[in-house]
Amino acid sequence: MIFVLTGAGLSAESGLGTFRDEGGLWSRYDLADVATPEGFARDPARVHAFYNARRANCRAAEPNAAHLALAGLEAALGDRVEIVTQNVDDLHARAGSRRVIAMHGHLMQALCHACAARWPAPETMSPEDSCPRCGATATRPDVVWFGEFPHHMERIEAALARASRFVAIGTSGSVYPAAGFVAEAQRRGIPTLELNLERTGSSALFDETREGPATRVVPAWVEEMLATA
Template identity: 60%
Template sequence: MPRETFADKCMTRNGKIVILTGAGLSAESGLSTFRDEGGLWSQHRIEDVATPEAFARNPDLVQAFYNARRAQSRAATPNAAHVALARLQRDHGGEVVIVTQNVDGLHEKAGAKVIHLHGALDSALCHLCDHRWTAPETIDSATPCPACGHHSARPDVVWFGEMPYHMEEIAEHLENADIFASIGTSGQVYPAAGFSQLASDYGAECIELNLEPTSHVFHQRRIGHATQTILAWVEELIGA
């Protein structure tokens, strides 16, 4: 009997789709990835701006880096791939869960609801009392926490060495997924890099949409720019 494909599952059972998105999705909106030359990340070592130790050592440098990222993200607009995923979430007959490693907020600008694995640039976090609030345009050593009053604000993003957010909720979604799609992610940062294997072990049909292949786990691949591959994929699932 032929293997049931992701399209069969979605169209015949209104299957549940779980999508993981990474920096490659926002690249066509002008936001640089870790590996881009000439972008913000290329000007700093990760261990100098994206670890708890870096923040303890030089908080002004870390705050300035994330202030610049926040300004870039707020100025950016969603591309056609963001819009297509929001449409899939809205129009697909079954549940569509979008989990993102991105902190830029472009999914929300496109109208989607997402689970933020690595936090969000538009959120500030008090590193003393864990209170969260909408981030101002810039955060610095004088920014007070609205809850406790201490000058203890930091970006509400997950740094290397910290535990990603919402892991239990995400694991439950992966367990119940009919389709798991990985979009624009390198597949090198854990625990997100293990989501495809976990979803496959639970019986999901796994598809990768990326600029280049990353793992043998995927049953199908669409290689190319996100604005092309995702639009075609969404049209297959819900129609033009």
């Protein structure tokens, strides 16, 4: 089974910036203010404004060739592929992937932190929004913030234990626990491959690194996999 981990670099060519992009949306905010539970408690209106902008950015984006290639790999190999994403956008789904594990949640969903209800996020969210299930004014974006535990970790760990190949695409390898997956794969003797725009601080942990834009290196790798499937 091929375990594929995707990060922000996969969606960058669709117009969704990474944390490190100069001049991008993230560069205008302090992560402690907009991507932590403490920041939300201090100023929920500021956090909602940030995620309203991110949702608008996401709605305007389209899946790129890398998303489409991965959807094609899943369609061809079925349960022999497990895609785990650190991204909160919906581009994997819009490209046609159906079995993606979103470990950091879903930007296009809202969450009630009073009763844990989830529903499609409206175009604009605010602190005054009430939960459609319990009525509490306790709504927030359904994303995992720094200091919170990622979703589906038991399922992810089980998939990694079954893997015969580990591939990381467009991820800096700096955010845990996802950053530790390559070391776990190495410990299990699983071949590892990094596909990234450039080498990262964790590149030395991989058996092989291929550098280049995701829209070039991902389709090329998928073509190789399908030729040998």
